[in-house]
Amino acid sequence: MTGEAHWLPIAFVVLSALPIAYAWLSDLRANRMVEVEQACVRCRSHANQLAHCTLVRDARTHLPMGVRDCSLQAGVVKCGKPCLPVFVPTA
16 A cells, blocks of 8 residues: 555645646736836825825836825825826827
């Protein structure tokens, strides 16, 4: 009976590594679709105060998709994001 189930520990390791590999590959794919950059802008909704933003752009078109976080919007759930047109590249 010795060595008859030598494949069993290898199967456990492979099966437990599959979800980790899937999560890593899907995260890698998602990171290629967007670009994240730090920016400073004057916020129109807060009396032109200087705001430090983390901006998310589409990787192909370089158009802004949204603001991940903003120094002036701490604790605010919804923001109208009036600063997004400032980040649109001009031709």
